[in-house]
Amino acid sequence: MSVSHPALRLIDVHRTHGGGEAAVHALRGVSLEVFPGELVAVMGPSGSGKSTLLNVAGGLDRPTSGQVVIGDTDLTSLDARALAKLRRRRVGFVFQDYNLIPSLTAAENVALPLELDGERARPARRRAREALGLMGLMELADRYPDAMSGGQQQRVAIARALVGTRRLVMADEPTGALDSHTGEEVLRVLRQRCDEGASGLLVTHEARYAGWADRVVFLRDGVVVDSTGSDRPEQLLHAAR
């Protein structure tokens, strides 16, 4: 098995909100790696730091100390502008409430990160349609979010999270608003994209969905208390046979 370079590394990451007596230590020395092709789930009770971890890992929030490295880039060394550019090109987010822009069609939503990054509308939309087509969602391309089911919107959100050069997806309770079957379909799509080489960090409080991940990290009070180990997908497939 070849040793690949991690797509994401967190090294001794701390995140403290506020200071003094009122300081809240949301993350206290978290280290983890996500490799290409890997989907890693983060589980833990409310207030354990799951969402903070996801926001810090995706460059939406900055750590108080420690390093966040995406590919070869240490996010802590970037100014706000460079960080925003890196997010546009490398990291996509998927939220519980889909977060699609209601006045844009599915294809326009998927094209948005490319357009924000300076690509002209026409080629951006062509690539967005290709991305939707690859995921079997072409029939949704011209629909607006209010004409799509929750599961369809979430699959479009995954297409948007991984459009263009983006290969890292941060999914925060992506199944939270979906029924059991639809939630599973969304996880199946996320799994498929990771099997094709993307990397994902998935926050969920439902073990059934964490079961789609290669590895599960358990957070308590901002600390990783446990992990299911580092079986890589190749080993796992072997084990499942």
Add this chain to the structure above:
Amino acid sequence: MSVKFGLLALLATEPMYGAQLRSEFEARTGGTWPLNVGQVYTTLGRLERDGLVESVGEPDEEGRIAYRLTDSGEATIRTWWTAPVDRSETPRDELVIKLALAVTVPGVHVAHVVQVQRAATVRHLRDLTRLKAQAPPGSDARHEHAWRLVLENHIFAAEAEVRWLDHVEADLARSSSRARPVPAGERPGRDSVPSRSPQSI
């Protein structure tokens, strides 16, 4: 689960030989409950003794005897379909007994027992999910449906176990915090969710 009702349910569809009953039972239950042929013939013997099945004609050239339901057998299987499965006898679960003992036996690190088990159960859940994502080899749509249904039962059971372990862990944390107050600065806070910009898509 009694093999008896499984065999009666299969014989209600058509007369079958012992080996055929065994392979049909395994195919329709996703291979979860492997049976050996001896078990099948012993059960058929008891069912015949109790007047629930009867042999059909003479043994064929390979010495196999097909069985079919009697009227009494048909009535028994009809009752089985309409009555609920008895849940009043809770099966013994080693994990439940282990944790019940862990919280009472001095010197056991209960939180560690919970963590080790939860990681193992989540790994099991992951393996089940991977199996579910692959279609079973060489099976028809009806058998695939049965196979998926059985796997999903295991998935939901594993998820329930993880939830129960979370509950046990939270309960332990509550009891220990009652015994030893946590300093204010160490209290866990709510996750901070920064406001979303158009960049956060």
